[in-house]
Amino acid sequence: MIATTGKTNLLGLTQPEMEKFFDSIGEKRFRAGQVMKWIHHFGVDDFDAMTNVSKALRDKLKAIAEVRGPEVVSEDISSDGTRKWVVRVESGSCVETVYIPSGKRGTLCVSSQAGCALDCSFCSTGKQGFNSNLTAAEVIGQVWIANKSFGSVPATIDRAITNVVMMGMGEPLLNFDNVISAMQLMMDDLGYGISKRRVTLSTSGVVPMIDELAKHIDVSLALSLHAPNDELRSQLVPINKKYPLAMLLDSCRRYMATLGEKRVLTVEYTLLKDVNDHVDHAREMIELLKDTPCKINLIPFNPFPHSGYERPSNNAIRRFQELLQQAGYNVTVRTTRGEDIDAACGQLVGQVNDRTRRSSRLIAARELNADADSAPNAASAP
Ligand code: SAH
Ligand code: SF4
Numbered sequence: 187m188i189a190t191t192g193k194t195n196l197l198g199l200t201q202p203e204m205e206k207f208f209d210s211i212g213e214k215r216f217r218a219g220q221v222m223k224w225i226h227h228f229g230v231d232d233f234d235a236m237t238n239v240s241k242a243l244r245d246k247l248k249a250i251a252e253v254r255g256p257e258v259v260s261e262d263i264s265s266d267g268t269r270k271w272v273v274r275v276e277s278g279s280c281v282e283t284v285y286i287p288s289g290k291r292g293t294l295c296v297s298s299q300a301g302c303a304l305d306c307s308f309c310s311t312g313k314q315g316f317n318s319n320l321t322a323a324e325v326i327g328q329v330w331i332a333n334k335s336f337g338s339v340p341a342t343i344d345r346a347i348t349n350v351v352m353m354g355m356g357e358p359l360l361n362f363d364n365v366i367s368a369m370q371l372m373m374d375d376l377g378y379g380i381s382k383r384r385v386t387l388s389t390s391g392v393v394p395m396i397d398e399l400a401k402h403i404d405v406s407l408a409l410s411l412h413a414p415n416d417e418l419r420s421q422l423v424p425i426n427k428k429y430p431l432a433m434l435l436d437s438c439r440r441y442m443a444t445l446g447e448k449r450v451l452t453v454e455y456t457l458l459k460d461v462n463d464h465v466d467h468a469r470e471m472i473e474l475l476k477d478t479p480c481k482i483n484l485i486p487f488n489p490f491p492h493s494g495y496e497r498p499s500n501n502a503i504r505r506f507q508e509l510l511q512q513a514g515y516n517v518t519v520r521t522t523r524g525e526d527i528d529a530a531c532g533q534l535v536g537q538v539n540d541r542t543r544r545s546s547r548l549i550a551a552r553e554l555n556a557d558a559d560s561a562p563n564a565a566s567a568p
Pocket of ligand 2: 303304309355357
């Protein structure tokens with residue numbers, strides 16, 4: 187467990203929050219912009235290095251505030267340029283952050299929770315149970331740490347990180363407020379200045395929070411679909427019992443409609459050998475998605491010990507892709523990166539101290555099933 191200092195951590199404060207902080211200590215609001223630039227553009231955590239801030243204010247800040255990111259436990263660089271950080275958060279668990287360079291693009295894959303309570307059957311994070319929500323400082327802290335490691339100064343000019351995807355450990359919509367604050371900082375010019383099109387939130391389908399999201403932010407949305415009917419999806423992604431496909435796709439369409447531009451949903455589909463990779467599944471998916479403008483990203487399963495699943499053959503992957511393409515979809519297959527440092531999608535393990543005791547997890551699972559029985563469209567498998 188990392189000791190808390192009782193000081194206000196400025197790292198996770200959005201611009202309005204930072205202004206409020208300076209107001210509350212009797213200082214001018216413009217200080218917010220100055221300090222945010224030092225923190226996010228220049229990666230500074232030492233108030234004494236903030237040279238356009240008076241000595242008196244620096245001393246005051248040192249006494250009551252801090253700039254504290256999660257503790258870096260390790261940083262590995264793969265032969266293909268992929269980087270992985272393991273960071274320890276306040277709850278004592280470790281989470282992972284991955285950087286994937288590809289041409290002019292550099293994508294940072296950020297974690298939102300230590301572990302995950304949703305227990306998707308093919309996900310190693312889910313298999314570890316849930317420990318804690320990351321604070322806003324711990325979410326944006328992953329961008330801050332990655333950015334510093336590239337020595338990009340200032341961060342917004344010499345960009346190593348062009349895109350951020352909330353596709354690390356955890357379900358971002360179940361840590362809503364902290365993830366929203368962190369994504370606002372990713373897009374803010376006083377933060378990392380990344381365009382809203384290049385910040386993507388991936389969800390397994392927490393329907394009420396997809397609707398809530400639209401009221402707060404306009405980032406890109408990715409939906410983890412993984413199955414073309416309710417029966418199979420409920421086996422792979424248990425939250426489907428509570429929020430079945432018809433309801434889920436409706437909420438995604440509503441969200442995309444609020445963006446009001448030519449932006450399309452990304453549909454992620456992890457291909458599992460002999461489970462969801464048959465020709466019939468592709469046909470069913472074409473029918474399911476016919477009213478939902480989207481691009482499709484196929485993720486061949488990344489194995490981990492005792493998963494019980496296998497990756498389909500390259501032929502099966504290609505056949506699945508071609509069927510969707512023939513129906514007019516834009517379909518990409520995610521290539522595995524950083525294999526030598528275990529940085530692939532779904533392989534992020536961290537070190538999670540599961541807090542949900544097995545008995546309470548079973549009760550939660552039973553409640554989910556009971557809820558699903560009474561939910562509209564619950565058993566509407568096509
Ligand atoms: N919780 C969110 C975001 C994190 S997971 C979500 O589920 O969308 C990011 C993506 O990796 C999801 O689409 C997830 O289903 C997928 N994934 C999880 N485990 C995987 C594995 N072992 N192989 C391939 N993809 C996996
Ligand atoms: Fe959680 Fe996403 Fe893994 Fe499902 S796939 S267990 S929602 S992290």
